[in-house]
Structure formats: structure tokens, C-alpha cells
Amino acid sequence: MDAAVTTSQRLASGKGHRDENFPVASLLIKADYRPPIMAFYRFARAADDIADHPSASAEEKLALLARMRSGLDGAGAAEAMALRDAMAAHGIDPVHAHDLLDAFVRDVTVTRYADWDDLIGYCRLSAMPVGRFVLDVHGEDRALWPANDALCAALQIVNHLQDCGKDYRMLDRVYIPLDTGLDIAELKGDRASAALRAIIAGLARRTRDLLDQSEAFSARIRDRRLAAEVAVIHRLARSLTHRLEQRDPLSERVHHGKAEALFLAAGAALPVLLRWPV
Incomplete structure (x- = not known):
């Protein structure tokens, strides 16, 4: 085994697709x-x-x-x-x-982002290609890319906001834009100040705008099962965004438990699956 393979295995986190916040190639997908x-x-x-x-x-x-x-x-x-x-x-x-x-x-x-546009530029590389790949696998129209891009950027930002404390403490990485007035040192704390909570809630509201832009995404997808998965992801993202407007990710749980994620997923997927005949 060459040294590069050994090193890569040493750096592996052990995390798998079932550990992600959002579904990855779930059984909804053909x-x-x-x-x-x-x-x-x-x-x-x-x-x-x-x-x-x-x-x-x-x-x-x-x-x-x-x-x-x-x-x-x-x-x-x-x-x-x-x-x-x-x-x-x-x-x-x-x-x-x-x-x-x-x-x-x-x-x-890069460990800091200047403003919202800078963060979206990062999402253009880190998140949007994932959805675009899935659409291409299904042979979907690339006219769907703008809706995909808005949803994928929202998912990425939700993850960043949930993990803002951990990212800073472990990696010295800050995705909260600096033009928000962020005091970076506050990310080390066990509880967010009122000022930091306001910043996080404000970014969550901007993320909600991205979800509004991708509201019709699922309905425009030809493949019924992919449409259902996208509807599930959108519903989960809406829920998490609402939580980030209300909760402190430094001291409170934001992630869904398995039971609540399943409940939200079923409520989003079933109407889509029943929309067309099998």
C-alpha cells in the first residue's frame, strides 16, 4: 500500500452517507x-x-x-x-x-468570508455541483440548475450555521460573513450572546429566502422519485432554518432526531409520490 493511500485512510473520519443531515441516494432514488x-x-x-x-x-x-x-x-x-x-x-x-x-x-x-456574496461564491463550488451532478445522472433539464443552486446553497449554509462553533474551535474556519459585525472570539463560547444570536438568525432568514427561490424545484423535476427526495430535502431544510432563527447552535440542539426527520420526510414525500400514477 503506497504512502498516499495510508495517509488518506488515516485522515478518514469514518462518517458515512447515513450520518449526513440530508438524504444521500435514499431508497426514494431509483x-x-x-x-x-x-x-x-x-x-x-x-x-x-x-x-x-x-x-x-x-x-x-x-x-x-x-x-x-x-x-x-x-x-x-x-x-x-x-x-x-x-x-x-x-x-x-x-x-x-x-x-x-x-x-x-x-x-x-481560506478561513474567512467577507460578505454574503463571498459565501455564496463558496457554495457555488461546495454545494451546487452536488445537486447538478444528481440532476445530470437523472437526465434532467439544466434549466433546473438555478432552483437547484438556491436549494444546495441553503443546505450548505444551514450546515455552516449549525456547526459554526465546532468549525472555529477545531479548524479556525469561519463561514459567518465578517460584514455581519461578528466577534469571532464569541464562537469559542458555550452560549451565543444576544448579538451573535441576532447574526445567526439574520443569516437563517436570508437562507429562508433561498428556500423560497427553490420552492417549485421539486414540482419541475420529471423523475417522480427524485422529485420526492428533493421535496424531503427542502422540507428538512425549512425546518432547520426555522430552528436556527429560534435556537442557539452553540448551546441548543438544532439537528433533527431520526424520528422527527422521518416524520418530516414522509409528509414531504408522500404527496409527490401520489401526484403521478406508478
Whole structure:
């Protein structure tokens, strides 16, 4: 086993697709489409683990991410080569994978964001390509990309707001835009001040605007089962955004429990699944 493989395995978090806040290739997705989506997920998970490892050096991370990119083009990381083969088999543009790698490189090299537009620029690389890849797997119209992009950006920002304290303490990474007036040192605390709570709630409201922009996304998707999954994701994001407007992510639980996530998912998926005949 070469040193790069050993190092990459050492940096692995052990996190899997069932540990994510939002569904990944759930049983709602047709069986034929799940393998390429899971290949993309495993690629993204491996790269994310590299970028987010708390003790690896920046140089080590960038070298491993470069090996991920090499695997997309030829010989390199196993997860990247598996994704390359899946993309070739389904005729999918590799730009989505390359954009995602650009985001992970940015995670290593950029730790602060100036304003909302700067944050959305990051989401353009870190989140939007994921949804675009899934749409391409299903052969959906690229006219759906703006709605996809709004939803995916919302999901990314929800995750950032939920994890704002942990990201700062473990990685010195701050996704809350600095023009909000944020006192970064407050992210180390066990409880948010009134000022920090107001900043988080304000960003949650802006995230709600993104969800409003993607409200009709599910109804425009041709594949009924993908439409149901998107409806579920949208419903979960709405719920989490509302919680972030009301709760302190430094001291209160924001994530859904399994039972409540299942309840919300069923309420979102069933109307979509019943909309068309089987």
C-alpha cells in the first residue's frame, strides 16, 4: 500500500452517507441511479475528510487533494478513479467533481468570508455541483440548475450555521460573513450572546429566502422519485432554518432526531409520490 493511500485512510473520519443531515441516494432514488450518486458521495466524503482533518498540515492536505484530482483524470485516489469510471459510464460532465475539489482546496486555504456574496461564491463550488451532478445522472433539464443552486446553497449554509462553533474551535474556519459585525472570539463560547444570536438568525432568514427561490424545484423535476427526495430535502431544510432563527447552535440542539426527520420526510414525500400514477 503506497504512502498516499495510508495517509488518506488515516485522515478518514469514518462518517458515512447515513450520518449526513440530508438524504444521500435514499431508497426514494431509483436503484439504477444510486451507484453513480454513491460514487460521487464517496469521492466527496474522502476529500472532505482530508480538508477537515484537524491536525494534518495544509501541505499534506493539498497534496492529497491533488491526488484526488489526478484520479479524476487518470491515476490517483481510488475514490476519484471510481467516480471517473461512473461518470464515463453515464456520460456525466466531470466539471462537477472538479468544482467540488476546488471547494475543498478553498477550505484548506481560506478561513474567512467577507460578505454574503463571498459565501455564496463558496457554495457555488461546495454545494451546487452536488445537486447538478444528481440532476445530470437523472437526465434532467439544466434549466433546473438555478432552483437547484438556491436549494444546495441553503443546505450548505444551514450546515455552516449549525456547526459554526465546532468549525472555529477545531479548524479556525469561519463561514459567518465578517460584514455581519461578528466577534469571532464569541464562537469559542458555550452560549451565543444576544448579538451573535441576532447574526445567526439574520443569516437563517436570508437562507429562508433561498428556500423560497427553490420552492417549485421539486414540482419541475420529471423523475417522480427524485422529485420526492428533493421535496424531503427542502422540507428538512425549512425546518432547520426555522430552528436556527429560534435556537442557539452553540448551546441548543438544532439537528433533527431520526424520528422527527422521518416524520418530516414522509409528509414531504408522500404527496409527490401520489401526484403521478406508478
